[in-house]
Amino acid sequence: MTKVVLALLFLNFLTSFNNVWPTPMVQPDTRIGPEFAGLWLILLLLVALFGRVGRGAIAVLTGLFLLVAIGRYVDVTVPAWLGRKLNLYWDAYHLPKFLDVASQEYVWWQIVGIIAAFIAGFWLLTWLIRACIKVLAEHAAPYALRSPTAMIVTIFCLGMVIANLTKVVASPYVAGPVFPVYQRQAHLLAAGLLPGRFRADLPESPPLASDLKLLGGAEVKVVFLESYGATTYEREDLFGVIHPARQRLEQAANAQGRQMLSAFVKAAAFGGASDLSHLSFLSGIDLTDPIRHDLLLTTDRPTILDTFEQAGYRTIGLYPAMSWEWPEKSFYDFDHYLDAPSLDYRGPKFGLWWLPDQYSMARIDEIYPPDPDGKPRFLFYPTITSHIPFRPTPPYQPDWSRVTSEKPFSDEATAKAMADKIDWHDLFVGYINTIEYTFRWLAGYQEQPQPRESVLILLGDHQPAGGITGPNATWDVPVHIITSNETIAERLRLYGFVDGVNPQRESLGHISELSQLLLSVFDSDGTEVAEAVPVVDSSKGQAVKPASLSSSSVSPRASMQVPHNNTSPRRATDFSINSRL
Numbered sequence: 001m002t003k004v005v006l007a008l009l010f011l012n013f014l015t016s017f018n019n020v021w022p023t024p025m026v027q028p029d030t031r032i033g034p035e036f037a038g039l040w041l042i043l044l045l046l047v048a049l050f051g052r053v054g055r056g057a058i059a060v061l062t063g064l065f066l067l068v069a070i071g072r073y074v075d076v077t078v079p080a081w082l083g084r085k086l087n088l089y090w091d092a093y094h095l096p097k098f099l100d101v102a103s104q105e106y107v108w109w110q111i112v113g114i115i116a117a118f119i120a121g122f123w124l125l126t127w128l129i130r131a132c133i134k135v136l137a138e139h140a141a142p143y144a145l146r147s148p149t150a151m152i153v154t155i156f157c158l159g160m161v162i163a164n165l166t167k168v169v170a171s172p173y174v175a176g177p178v179f180p181v182y183q184r185q186a187h188l189l190a191a192g193l194l195p196g197r198f199r200a201d202l203p204e205s206p207p208l209a210s211d212l213k214l215l216g217g218a219e220v221k222v223v224f225l226e227s228y229g230a231t232t233y234e235r236e237d238l239f240g241v242i243h244p245a246r247q248r249l250e251q252a253a254n255a256q257g258r259q260m261l262s263a264f265v266k267a268a269a270f271g272g273a274s275d276l277s278h279l280s281f282l283s284g285i286d287l288t289d290p291i292r293h294d295l296l297l298t299t300d301r302p303t304i305l306d307t308f309e310q311a312g313y314r315t316i317g318l319y320p321a322m323s324w325e326w327p328e329k330s331f332y333d334f335d336h337y338l339d340a341p342s343l344d345y346r347g348p349k350f351g352l353w354w355l356p357d358q359y360s361m362a363r364i365d366e367i368y369p370p371d372p373d374g375k376p377r378f379l380f381y382p383t384i385t386s387h388i389p390f391r392p393t394p395p396y397q398p399d400w401s402r403v404t405s406e407k408p409f410s411d412e413a414t415a416k417a418m419a420d421k422i423d424w425h426d427l428f429v430g431y432i433n434t435i436e437y438t439f440r441w442l443a444g445y446q447e448q449p450q451p452r453e454s455v456l457i458l459l460g461d462h463q464p465a466g467g468i469t470g471p472n473a474t475w476d477v478p479v480h481i482i483t484s485n486e487t488i489a490e491r492l493r494l495y496g497f498v499d500g501v502n503p504q505r506e507s508l509g510h511i512s513e514l515s516q517l518l519l520s521v522f523d524s525d526g527t528e529v530a531e532a533v534p535v536v537d538s539s540k541g542q543a544v545k546p547a548s549l550s551s552s553s554v555s556p557r558a559s560m561q562v563p564h565n566n567t568s569p570r571r572a573t574d575f576s577i578n579s580r581l
């Protein structure tokens with residue numbers, strides 16, 4: 001009897017357990033697992049029809065139940081780490097690269113041990129499932145068929161499961177089914193792998209035209225801050241540490257005669273898949289669906305890189321996270337593309353991503369220095385230091401002339417940083433440190449002399465993993481723009497940006513719309529702003545009716561088209577990043 005009870009509890013546990021947020025551990029749940037109820041029904045039917053459950057049937061049921069257990073684990077654990085559901089079509093592509101990077105901190109015998117432990121655990125789980133199913137098939141099912149009480153309990157439990165699955169009655173005593181997990185992954189794989197399956201679902205490219213004359217030849221630097229999300233404002237324990245660092249950046253900018261304005265937009269990803277936000281911003285297309293992203297890469301659609309190139313800018317892609325060949329760069333078609341090896345970093349390597357963001361920014365100014373009399377630069381720089389697992393955080397070097405040398409940091413500073421070891425079970429402190437470091441080097445960069453004026457655009461690529469944000473977090477990320485151009489600042493305010501580092505909490509819209517907003521702001525269009533467009537009073541945080549503006553103002557609904565060769569036809573559409581504009 002004891003073996004039967006343990007078998008029942010264990011198999012039900014495998015279909016109903018929950019995650020211990022935000023770890024890889026799980027905890028039992030008292031609810032009935034629908035797949036466990038289905039297994040029990042199948043065993044009853046086999047025993048009723050054939051008098052026994054054969055070895056072949058037990059093997060098949062074991063394999064199926066193993067898949068159920070794996071599906072349940074993925075369904076409850078992946079959101080705890082990434083803040084989103086698994087997308088096998090997208091994540092399977094990145095998994096080998098992630099494992100390769102994550103294994104760098106281990107020697108070969110440790111890697112072998114981990115693999116061996118994984119195989120042993122997988123074998124043990126399979127053996128336990130088979131043993132439990134055999135116990136139920138040989139002892140529990142025959143007994144239940146002879147016991148009216150057992151049959152009444154069975155019918156009652158099956159009734160609750162069926163009512164819950166068919167949504168006739170939602171039962172708090174029934175866990176969510178695992179089958180939809182596999183159904184969703186099959187749909188995603190079919191959509192991504194079947195030729196032309198979703199081609200019709202890739203929207204037309206929005207108008208991306210702008211003469212960029214309001215920039216006055218200033219350089220534009222788009223810096224995506226890895227894992228920088230709205231949670232740095234919404235969690236008091238994060239805000240209390242990071243806010244002073246953000247304020248130091250604003251003060252450094254103000255000291256150079258520049259203004260800092262801020263807003264929120266909705267990212268195209270959560271907890272990972274930065275490329276979705278990067279290319280959403282550049283293309284103006286919402287790529288929250290990763291299948292759209294991959295489909296876009298097969299086209300010759302325009303991006304704002306084309307707009308800047310047509311206006312006489314040279315485009316630079318700075319990707320210090322890339323230590324391997326990146327075929328996707330052919331779509332972006334930067335004038336200059338630099339990955340980690342091409343940056344020639346000779347200092348100490350910090351953690352899995354090893355190359356400090358401060359170095360990358362200093363190094364790009366050495367390789368392609370700003371030319372006051374030549375072409376302005378458009379820099380696109382996704383940072384990497386603040387990527388999970390957030391440790392160790394490199395030291396900040398106040399002497400920027402030393403950052404690109406063979407010994408960028410003192411031995412003491414390096415040893416202190418290296419002592420902060422990776423801890424996958426405690427990511428929070430590391431996250432705070434690395435975001436604070438990010439704003440520290442950004443403030444230091446603002447203090448450096450600039451041979452050519454620039455507009456600096458800082459924006460998050462996505463929120464950090466769910467272990468940092470907690471459950472039910474938004475997908476919003478901050479955007480900060482630093483400029484000395486008062487007309488640009490005035491136009492940004494009209495779109496909902498506010499002065500300083502504290503944006504209004506309402507998001508302006510999706511990150512894909514931000515590129516159109518900025519192109520509109522940088523354009524020399526002299527159309528006056530419509531009276532319906534609210535101006536944000538940053539001192540009160542309220543929208544007020546705008547006064548009539550000069551001819552330098554921009555219309556938030558100006559239709560824009562971009563000339564681009566060999567692209568699919570596009571229609572001119574009204575631009576609005578927010579329904580209120």
